[in-house]
Amino acid sequence: MRWDIFCCVVDxxxxxxxxxxxxxxxxxEQGARVRLWVDDLAALAxxxxxxxxxxxxxxxxxVEVRHWAPAWQTVExxxxxxxxxxxxxxxxxxxxxxxxxxxxxxxNLEYLSAESWVEGCHGLPSMQGNGQQxxxxxxxxxxxxxxxxxxxxxxxxxxxxxxxxxARTGFLASLGIAPAANARLVSLFAxxxxxxAGWLDALAGDDMATHLLVPEGRILGDLxxxxxxxxxxxxxxQRGALNVQVLxxxxxxxxxxxxxxxxxxxxRGEDSxxxxxxAGRPLVWHIYPQQDDAxxxxxxxxxxxxxxxxxxxxxxxxxxxxxxxxxxxxMAPAWAAWREQAEELAxxxxxxxxxxxxxxxxxAALVQFYRNWL
Numbered sequence: 001m002r003w004d005i006f007c008c009v010v011d012x013x014x015x016x017x018x019x020x021x022x023x024x025x026x027x028x029e030q031g032a033r034v035r036l037w038v039d040d041l042a043a044l045a046x047x048x049x050x051x052x053x054x055x056x057x058x059x060x061x062x063v064e065v066r067h068w069a070p071a072w073q074t075v076e077x078x079x080x081x082x083x084x085x086x087x088x089x090x091x092x093x094x095x096x097x098x099x100x101x102x103x104x105x106x107x108n109l110e111y112l113s114a115e116s117w118v119e120g121c122h123g124l125p126s127m128q129g130n131g132q133q134x135x136x137x138x139x140x141x142x143x144x145x146x147x148x149x150x151x152x153x154x155x156x157x158x159x160x161x162x163x164x165x166x167a168r169t170g171f172l173a174s175l176g177i178a179p180a181a182n183a184r185l186v187s188l189f190a191x192x193x194x195x196x197a198g199w200l201d202a203l204a205g206d207d208m209a210t211h212l213l214v215p216e217g218r219i220l221g222d223l224x225x226x227x228x229x230x231x232x233x234x235x236x237x238q239r240g241a242l243n244v245q246v247l248x249x250x251x252x253x254x255x256x257x258x259x260x261x262x263x264x265x266x267x268r269g270e271d272s273x274x275x276x277x278x279a280g281r282p283l284v285w286h287i288y289p290q291q292d293d294a295x296x297x298x299x300x301x302x303x304x305x306x307x308x309x310x311x312x313x314x315x316x317x318x319x320x321x322x323x324x325x326x327x328x329x330x331m332a333p334a335w336a337a338w339r340e341q342a343e344e345l346a347x348x349x350x351x352x353x354x355x356x357x358x359x360x361x362x363x364a365a366l367v368q369f370y371r372n373w374l
Contacts, residue, residue: 001032001370004078006068008087009040014288016043017271019084021149021252022109023063025363029152032367035078037068046249080105080370082137098130105373106134107366112148112270114302119144123369137369139362141305146369148274150361155353158260158279168261175247175258176234179211183243186212186264189272190219190286194328197226202332204240213258215247263346266325280353282345284325299326310348314341 003026007019019036026032038044044065045051052058056067072090077097081104083089097104106128122138122145139146161167172178179185190196196219203210214223216233223244224231231237233248250258255272259265259279267276268286276283285302287295303322307315318341320334338345360368 001030001080001367002078003032003034003080003082004037005034005082005084006037006087006089007039007084008068009038009043010085013043013047014269014271015085016040017047017252018109018149019082020044020048020063021151021271022082022363022366024061025149025151025361026367027062030363030367033064033078035064035066037066039068041065041067047252049251076100077104080107080366082107082109082366083134084109085111094128094130094132098132104132105370106132107137107369108134110136110138112139112274113298114141114305115298116301122146135369135373137366141302141356143359146365147359147362148277148356149363150278150357154256154278155357158256161257161260162280171257172261175250175254177211177213177245177247179243180209183209183211184264185262186210186266187258187262188212188214188219188266189217190266190268191289192218192222193286193325194222195325195331196222199325199331199335200226200239200242200244202335204242206241209241210243212242212244213247213262214244215255215258216249220246277349277356278353280350282342282349284322287326296323296326299323306352309351311341311344314344314348317341318345 005019005023007015009016016038019038023034023036026034041051041053041055045053048060050060051065056069058065072092074092074096077093077100079102081089081097086108097106118138118140119142121136122140123135125133125135128134137146139148141148161171203212214220220231227237227244231246233246236243236245238244256275256279259276259281262279262281264282264284265276265279266284266286267273269288273285285299287299289295299322303319307318310318317334317337321331321338323329324331324334
């Protein structure tokens, strides 16, 4: 199987994060030959330091990574072509797909959503102007969708680290992290957020110590305004019960392990959102903001699925915190309510990860879709 995956980097690391994970997994676990076309190789280099942002062609983890330059160079289309998140394929490439003697499976890998209509649209064809069919492929959380990205050894690796205190201490130390023994360990990766200052105030005045880990990203500006000083990777500061540590941007595998080590993970977008779920730890999702608050419907749709099995008190606490975080409302009351339900929410996070792990992963579902299409 030869696959071409096209990625137009829109949200810095979400688009490339998903497609880079998918490309690696298709090669490693499905025996596919994959070309990953990326228009912004600098974004890839942030999550994969081995990448050369100036190379037109390079091989990384057995994936052929190509620079998707404005001036398209003619190539033979692959057996399966994925346009990630509705990016527009080069016109010459589409023409070559149409002219190919053996048909090409053309897939639009859609954004992740828990909305109910997704199941009805997953796998549907759309006739294109040149007579080709393009199929919509939706990742998701239910049996009628394409599932979630999950590498074969991911959960075993997670369990190994979470079950080995010495290994966790060693991994955190490799990143320069040495939390106090009784401190709550929290990771923060988010978009700009008006709710941040109120939450940090609540953490600083809390009766439990918090060690907050902040990888470099868009939330750093809000953090600097709260602290009143410039911050960069490696810096630490303390205010009351809150210890803040800024981390350098890290490789995907490192970030996964960081999520596994934390007691709570605040994540954003799609890639880190899914990885936080596999961590089996409580999370708060900062969904990508859209016009007219359309994103809040998507947020509620996921919470409706995720909250199944929670007590009414724990569900109310989770919904209140997530809504406050995504709307800029006061965080202190919601945080206090969430803390009261923390034990149940931690148990629920593990159960949710187990339930999702029963389903086929996204890479396997894509391969099965191709085989059924043949």
